[in-house]
Amino acid sequence: MIKIAIDAMGGDFGPEPIIEGVVQALETEKFLPILVGNTEEIRSFLPPYYADKVEIVEASDVISMSDQATDALKRKESSIYKAVELVREKEASAVVSAGHSGATMTLATLRIGRLPHISKPALATLMPSVVSTKTLVLDVGAVTDCTPQNLYEFGAMGEAYAQQILGIASPKVGLLSNGSEDSKGNTLTKAAFKLLQGLKGFVGNVEGRDIFNGNVNVVVCDGFTGNILLKTSEGVVSTIFTLMRQHIRKSLPAKIGALMMKRKVFGNMKKQVDYAEYGGAPLLGINGCAIISHGSSNAKAIKNAIFQAIRYTESDVNKTIEILLSDNK
Amino acid sequence: MIKIAIDAMGGDFGPEPIIEGVVQALETEKFLPILVGNTEEIRSFLPPYYADKVEIVEASDVISMSDQATDALKRKESSIYKAVELVREKEASAVVSAGHSGATMTLATLRIGRLPHISKPALATLMPSVVSTKTLVLDVGAVTDCTPQNLYEFGAMGEAYAQQILGIASPKVGLLSNGSEDSKGNTLTKAAFKLLQGLKGFVGNVEGRDIFNGNVNVVVCDGFTGNILLKTSEGVVSTIFTLMRQHIRKSLPAKIGALMMKRKVFGNMKKQVDYAEYGGAPLLGINGCAIISHGSSNAKAIKNAIFQAIRYTESDVNKTIEILLSDNK
Numbered sequence: 001m002i003k004i005a006i007d008a009m010g011g012d013f014g015p016e017p018i019i020e021g022v023v024q025a026l027e028t029e030k031f032l033p034i035l036v037g038n039t040e041e042i043r044s045f046l047p048p049y050y051a052d053k054v055e056i057v058e059a060s061d062v063i064s065m066s067d068q069a070t071d072a073l074k075r076k077e078s079s080i081y082k083a084v085e086l087v088r089e090k091e092a093s094a095v096v097s098a099g100h101s102g103a104t105m106t107l108a109t110l111r112i113g114r115l116p117h118i119s120k121p122a123l124a125t126l127m128p129s130v131v132s133t134k135t136l137v138l139d140v141g142a143v144t145d146c147t148p149q150n151l152y153e154f155g156a157m158g159e160a161y162a163q164q165i166l167g168i169a170s171p172k173v174g175l176l177s178n179g180s181e182d183s184k185g186n187t188l189t190k191a192a193f194k195l196l197q198g199l200k201g202f203v204g205n206v207e208g209r210d211i212f213n214g215n216v217n218v219v220v221c222d223g224f225t226g227n228i229l230l231k232t233s234e235g236v237v238s239t240i241f242t243l244m245r246q247h248i249r250k251s252l253p254a255k256i257g258a259l260m261m262k263r264k265v266f267g268n269m270k271k272q273v274d275y276a277e278y279g280g281a282p283l284l285g286i287n288g289c290a291i292i293s294h295g296s297s298n299a300k301a302i303k304n305a306i307f308q309a310i311r312y313t314e315s316d317v318n319k320t321i322e323i324l325l326s327d328n329k
Numbered sequence: 330m331i332k333i334a335i336d337a338m339g340g341d342f343g344p345e346p347i348i349e350g351v352v353q354a355l356e357t358e359k360f361l362p363i364l365v366g367n368t369e370e371i372r373s374f375l376p377p378y379y380a381d382k383v384e385i386v387e388a389s390d391v392i393s394m395s396d397q398a399t400d401a402l403k404r405k406e407s408s409i410y411k412a413v414e415l416v417r418e419k420e421a422s423a424v425v426s427a428g429h430s431g432a433t434m435t436l437a438t439l440r441i442g443r444l445p446h447i448s449k450p451a452l453a454t455l456m457p458s459v460v461s462t463k464t465l466v467l468d469v470g471a472v473t474d475c476t477p478q479n480l481y482e483f484g485a486m487g488e489a490y491a492q493q494i495l496g497i498a499s500p501k502v503g504l505l506s507n508g509s510e511d512s513k514g515n516t517l518t519k520a521a522f523k524l525l526q527g528l529k530g531f532v533g534n535v536e537g538r539d540i541f542n543g544n545v546n547v548v549v550c551d552g553f554t555g556n557i558l559l560k561t562s563e564g565v566v567s568t569i570f571t572l573m574r575q576h577i578r579k580s581l582p583a584k585i586g587a588l589m590m591k592r593k594v595f596g597n598m599k600k601q602v603d604y605a606e607y608g609g610a611p612l613l614g615i616n617g618c619a620i621i622s623h624g625s626s627n628a629k630a631i632k633n634a635i636f637q638a639i640r641y642t643e644s645d646v647n648k649t650i651e652i653l654l655s656d657n658k
Contacts, residue, residue: 128572144507177557185553186473186474207557211564224507224514228505228506232537232540234538235538235541236562237565238541239541242459247597253593257585258594260586261582261583261586261590264583
């Protein structure tokens, strides 16, 4: 049975939504959750029926969101440290955490270790699009200053993930740039462009809008740009709905109109852009599996992050990454 | 009377919307448009009443969107070259162009020249926000690879523009980063952060979402990131409305609801995000004024770009930039 290590303490709202997510996941999938954290607290949130369906590993410390990621290696009693160690020791095949994402990335990279040929792991996230397939964007925050080689490896990792997890036989990989022409880019992306041409799925430069129109399956960028892109997109979505509410409030027909659109339009759209539907962001390039969830994850987000971890473990993503990169050496 | 040089040929739709925009601008403001391009074509679109209210400067060549910006300096008979020369020769105080933006930026920078203390001019654009004031973002595409000094100068230019054109006495200037903490950033922005601390209005790092929430008046970034941010935002807006239409189409009550929201909600929102309402993007840091409009500008966008050029010319933006930067030397 697949064993998933879960940091029960790290999220913004403590263990409650995390345990609830684990319970929801157990209702549909067979796996063994190893909950890491304060045993007493974990037990208090766990329904009796599930008491013998989980393992608990005691951890007395929690890395909080305001702590430095650089301290993570020293905090050996923290829930995230111990959860990552379970993967390192092969006692679990994946770790899921809604805790300090910098700490989780640091620990996963240094304690679980990188795959051969990978210089830096990348955080990958799925973005909604107007077509039925979603677009994988990486890196969205693991590597702030990238080399061309990093971006090339991100391309290979994205291609592997799209093949093995998203089920796309020949994924299209684009390099995020300030224009789609081959000549566009900054010093970094121009050098990365040349390396990425060695990748089967590489289709050249793409623009911000191509994330959402289904033109490509994978978008490669450095972690600084990717993080800004992610937060800008969230900002635009929330701005549009705020402006909409401001206008609706001022007109009675508009209020009634909005009510008539509530379920079928706004409800369905909310699902399409709700991160809880996706679960979390996989850290690609490590010798195992780590799924990094939003700090404010609810039970549904945790459940979906666990499903992602299970699918990842059952898949050949890591093997495919190795093959893609060793073929091109 | 203020003279504005207008590239009549460069837009995606030829001279028609440009001449129409000039005519609309003449209906409300007193200025002398100098239309640069094919005299015969320009005359054919110009209503007889306006024939003696404009000057025409003949230009036999047009730089098209597919041409290289690097050729711009050699194409001395092109409409944009000749329009920029009018500013260089002080025969006009500003140039407005909906043509090849790279060519316009190159020519404006090299032929009109930079302000003292400015190493690279920046393209600035206003972004909508949920509060009544808009946010100025720069650079959005002039300087792909920036130095910390470039970003510092962008900050000063943004502060000057916000004061003199947006009428904000003490504008807040933020540096776009992958987190709002002082410690966040890549190598470039960490170095720029230190320089920007010398600027009165600098409030530290901001995130993508701060562009839209009114937290700051000016957001500074390199032109590669700014360009991606701009196109990603456009992509998100168009994605949301596409998804909305997809859902509306499937439900009769939603269709009726959408009709009830059409004018008061969607109509007003469209105005808030419509670039035609803004006009164009000023190229800040040159020894004059250049307003760069969308290639697909309609008459309204051209009219508003001309108004921007007039306000810019009447303002003390350039003087304020010089003062801000010489104070801090």
